[in-house]
Amino acid sequence: MSEKLWQGRFDQPTDKMVEEYTASIHFDSRLYRYDIEGSIAHCRMLADCGIISHDEASQIVQALGEIRRETERGELNLDPSQEDIHMAVEQRLMQKIGEVGGKLHTARSRNDQIALDTRLYMRDVLLQCRRLLLDVITGLTDLAEKNLHVILPGFTHLQHAQPVLLAHHLLAYCEMFLRDEERMAQCFNRTNVMPLGSAALAGTTFPIDMERTARQLGFPRVIRNSMDAVSDRDYLIEFCAAGALAMMHISRLSEELVLWSSPEFDFVEISDAFCTGSSIMPQKKNPDVPELMRGKTGRIYGNLMALLTLTKGLPLTYNRDLQEDKEPAFDTADTLLSTLAVLNKMLPALQFHEEKMVQAAAQSFALATDVADYLVLKGVPFRKAHHVVGQLVSHCIREGKDLSDCTLDELKKFHKALEEDIFSILDIRSAVDRRRSLGGTSTERVREALEATRADVESR
Numbered sequence: 001m002s003e004k005l006w007q008g009r010f011d012q013p014t015d016k017m018v019e020e021y022t023a024s025i026h027f028d029s030r031l032y033r034y035d036i037e038g039s040i041a042h043c044r045m046l047a048d049c050g051i052i053s054h055d056e057a058s059q060i061v062q063a064l065g066e067i068r069r070e071t072e073r074g075e076l077n078l079d080p081s082q083e084d085i086h087m088a089v090e091q092r093l094m095q096k097i098g099e100v101g102g103k104l105h106t107a108r109s110r111n112d113q114i115a116l117d118t119r120l121y122m123r124d125v126l127l128q129c130r131r132l133l134l135d136v137i138t139g140l141t142d143l144a145e146k147n148l149h150v151i152l153p154g155f156t157h158l159q160h161a162q163p164v165l166l167a168h169h170l171l172a173y174c175e176m177f178l179r180d181e182e183r184m185a186q187c188f189n190r191t192n193v194m195p196l197g198s199a200a201l202a203g204t205t206f207p208i209d210m211e212r213t214a215r216q217l218g219f220p221r222v223i224r225n226s227m228d229a230v231s232d233r234d235y236l237i238e239f240c241a242a243g244a245l246a247m248m249h250i251s252r253l254s255e256e257l258v259l260w261s262s263p264e265f266d267f268v269e270i271s272d273a274f275c276t277g278s279s280i281m282p283q284k285k286n287p288d289v290p291e292l293m294r295g296k297t298g299r300i301y302g303n304l305m306a307l308l309t310l311t312k313g314l315p316l317t318y319n320r321d322l323q324e325d326k327e328p329a330f331d332t333a334d335t336l337l338s339t340l341a342v343l344n345k346m347l348p349a350l351q352f353h354e355e356k357m358v359q360a361a362a363q364s365f366a367l368a369t370d371v372a373d374y375l376v377l378k379g380v381p382f383r384k385a386h387h388v389v390g391q392l393v394s395h396c397i398r399e400g401k402d403l404s405d406c407t408l409d410e411l412k413k414f415h416k417a418l419e420e421d422i423f424s425i426l427d428i429r430s431a432v433d434r435r436r437s438l439g440g441t442s443t444e445r446v447r448e449a450l451e452a453t454r455a456d457v458e459s460r
């Protein structure tokens with residue numbers, strides 16, 4: 001076992017069990033690239049500021065490059081005696097170039113180092129999330145365009161409410177995902193701040209140039225308060241919150257796919273490639289992928305709650321509790337990224353059953369509101385019209401018929417303002433196309449919305 005870099009003050013070696021208990025190397029090793037990138041930038045800055053010599057800096061930078069390659073090849077020692085990725089890299093550095101390697105840790109601490117590493121990592125994750133969300137939106141707009149003429153029942157309370165265009169339904173999800181993408185972009189801006197040089201908590205006595213470090217690492221600004229820099233994890237929490245919202249939206253879409261692919265609905269066929277069979281029932285084709293998307297949403301909520309709870313009682317500044325921030329954030333990143341990637345593959349392979357949807361849309365008095373609106377146009381107050389049509393619907397239910405099966409005489413018994421032209425109203429296509437208010441489901445509005453959505457995606 002190699003000696004700890006902080007061993008100086010200690011008389012006894014760390015208990016083996018404690019070593020295992022306190023180690024984070026098994027999960028923070030994924031940060032190695034960011035850790036090394038940050039170290040290289042810090043080292044160059046130290047040399048540029050005259051804190052270490054240029055010769056020392058080039059030895060360190062070169063060795064760090066080698067360590068990066070070794071790590072890529074899986075050669076870096078990642079056992080718990082290394083504690084964390086920062087220690088592992090630094091130990092290796094000292095092994096390679098001896099004492100001079102010890103100069104790298106001038107004017108920094110692991111507290112600001114981990115804050116830097118996670119910010120660098122989050123920047124990458126956020127960019128990937130944004131890209132994948134935009135791809136999902138494009139996938140949905142493609143489906144909307146392909147199915148622009150398809151009508152299905154719109155639901156409230158999962159009861160038939162009014163007919164809508166499938167494209168309108170799909171574009172509703174686009175709006176949600178556009179907001180998710182926007183949240184990720186905003187989270188990116190707040191994450192994109194450089195903390196290295198805050199040192200343990202109070203800043204450093206060395207004449208460092210943090211803006212120089214920031215420039216090298218592509219950060220537009222430096223953290224304004226060193227204590228904030230090493231204490232807060234709001235950027236991780238914000239990502240987990242934005243991720244939770246995105247997963248919630250994905251989960252609702254998934255729920256609809258599960259429901260719609262059931263024989264009771266039969267609105268959609270999910271491709272075989274995204275379903276699995278049953279080990280006992282030979283006939284089964286189960287929608288496991290959307291089910292798992294719905295299911296994985298639970299752990300994403302859990303990760304958010306874990307981070308909020310982790311941080312709520314911590315006094316400033318760094319506390320070791322904060323080491324527990326990484327697994328929930330990584331899990332949210334991994335889960336969200338893989339879910340978005342699979343969703344992107346699954347969407348184009350969806351086959352909608354137009355006939356089934358239209359049939360369903362025409363059922364269950366979906367045009368009752370339209371009859372009420374018709375009466376309003378003839379001067380009947382809406383409340384009165386609503387009541388009249390309610391009685392008419394109740395009559396039809398008793399008689400086992402639809403509104404359009406009634407004769408004009410029959411209709412007139414409910415209100416004298418009902419005339420022959422009511423029958424032209426009782427058509428689902430025209431019902432859809434009459435809803436021309438902003439954000440409404442008419443083909444005209446939906447076509448505009450489709451264009452606007454595509455333009456929005458382009459502009460991001």
Ligand code: ARG
Nearest residue numbers: 024084110111114320322323
């Ligand atoms: N592994 C630690 C973490 O993830 C790095 C910072 C450790 N700092 C310390 N003073 N022990 O939070």
